[in-house]
Amino acid sequence: MTRIVLTTGGTGGHIFPALAVAEALRERRPDADILFVGGQGPEGALAAKAGLPFVGLPASGVFGRGLRALAAPFWMAKAFGLAVKLFSRQRPAVVAGFGGYAGFMPVAVARLMGIPTAIQEQNSVPGVTNRILGRFVDRVFITYPDEGGAFAARKTERLGNPIRGGIAAGRDRAREGEGRRLLVLGGSQGARAVNDAVADILPRLLDAGITVRLQAGRADFERMRERTATIMATRPDVPGAPRVILENFIEDMAEAYAFADLVLARAGATTLAEATAAGKPCLLIPFPFATHDHQSVNAAYLAKAGAAVVVAQKDLPGTDLAGMCIDLLNDPRRLEAMARASAAAALPDAAAAVAEALLRLAASGGGAQ
Numbered sequence: 001m002t003r004i005v006l007t008t009g010g011t012g013g014h015i016f017p018a019l020a021v022a023e024a025l026r027e028r029r030p031d032a033d034i035l036f037v038g039g040q041g042p043e044g045a046l047a048a049k050a051g052l053p054f055v056g057l058p059a060s061g062v063f064g065r066g067l068r069a070l071a072a073p074f075w076m077a078k079a080f081g082l083a084v085k086l087f088s089r090q091r092p093a094v095v096a097g098f099g100g101y102a103g104f105m106p107v108a109v110a111r112l113m114g115i116p117t118a119i120q121e122q123n124s125v126p127g128v129t130n131r132i133l134g135r136f137v138d139r140v141f142i143t144y145p146d147e148g149g150a151f152a153a154r155k156t157e158r159l160g161n162p163i164r165g166g167i168a169a170g171r172d173r174a175r176e177g178e179g180r181r182l183l184v185l186g187g188s189q190g191a192r193a194v195n196d197a198v199a200d201i202l203p204r205l206l207d208a209g210i211t212v213r214l215q216a217g218r219a220d221f222e223r224m225r226e227r228t229a230t231i232m233a234t235r236p237d238v239p240g241a242p243r244v245i246l247e248n249f250i251e252d253m254a255e256a257y258a259f260a261d262l263v264l265a266r267a268g269a270t271t272l273a274e275a276t277a278a279g280k281p282c283l284l285i286p287f288p289f290a291t292h293d294h295q296s297v298n299a300a301y302l303a304k305a306g307a308a309v310v311v312a313q314k315d316l317p318g319t320d321l322a323g324m325c326i327d328l329l330n331d332p333r334r335l336e337a338m339a340r341a342s343a344a345a346a347l348p349d350a351a352a353a354v355a356e357a358l359l360r361l362a363a364s365g366g367g368a369q
Contacts, residue, residue, distance in 0.1 A: 009102025039102030160347025
């Protein structure tokens with residue numbers, strides 16, 4: 001039986017692409033033994049929910065952690081030993097990392113053991129883990145053009161960012177109901193600055209006939225529920241009037257994108273991959289403290305393609321965000337042009353493409369470069 005190890009952890013932006021590839025692998029090779037190896041973050045629960053066996057190894061950030069970084073040699077040594085034992089017990093045909101500190105040691109150990117290896121980079125600017133591993137692995141799969149030359153061209157292939165199934169299929173779904181609709185996403189954990197910016201302009205959006213669906217994030221949900229309840233309490237309860245749909249986390253993203261005429265979001269790689277696969281125009285507020293400011297680079301790529309309008313978070317106080325949303329939603333010709341540009345920028349079959357590439361690498365026996 002062919003064993004394929006997928007490894008990453010920490011945030012949804014790393015974990016969801018790995019799970020999407022696992023889904024594509026199972027479709028192509030139902031007999032494959034797919035193992036998810038991660039750290040102590042949410043990846044264990046998410047892997048279990050997806051029906052994947054999971055092994056957790058010690059993992060922690062190193063850069064920017066002050067004195068806590070001094071513990072790195074200890075957890076790395078322990079993770080090294082556990083990974084060697086794991087891969088010796090049943091040797092994988094290929095090990096693929098999807099970024100994050102939890103994905104470093106399994107890929108590094110596989111490389112040392114002569115096991116075929118690959119990494120997948122979601123962002124326009126690679127993180128530390130993938131930047132290091134990219135020098136040694138057999139294959140590198142990227143989402144955006146590698147304009148900075150972070151990886152060797154001979155082993156790099158642009159396949160896109162793997163996303164959950166069904167999102168691209170909803171692109172041509174007929175939208176039900178009337179009115180204009182704004183979908184607000186701050187990522188799997190929510191984004192307080194985005195939430196507050198939308199709450200501040202909510203009365204104007206509702207007055208303009210716009211229904212707002214807001215993923216507030218689990219940590220910020222109760223606070224946002226109080227804010228929106230206060231706003232709605234001052235408004236007349238008229239049947240059919242625009243409303244606020246507040247959620248802590250959206251499970252069915254395909255349905256959420258099908259709902260939207262415009263997406264207001266951060267510029268994380270998974271969000272942009274999903275929005276473009278769904279062919280949605282975007283208004284982006286990049287998270288300014290992302291590593292290497294990669295969200296701003298992600299957003300700039302979509303803006304250059306004509307699929308997005310970008311507002312820096314520092315500029316929000318002096319920006320008429322409500323006016324921007326209203327003007328866009330009142331301009332169907334511009335929205336349609338942005339939607340076409342968004343769809344053109346998408347690589348919606350990324351999960352299938354990465355799965356196929358990993359199966360080829362597993363069959364070839366690798367030969368690390």
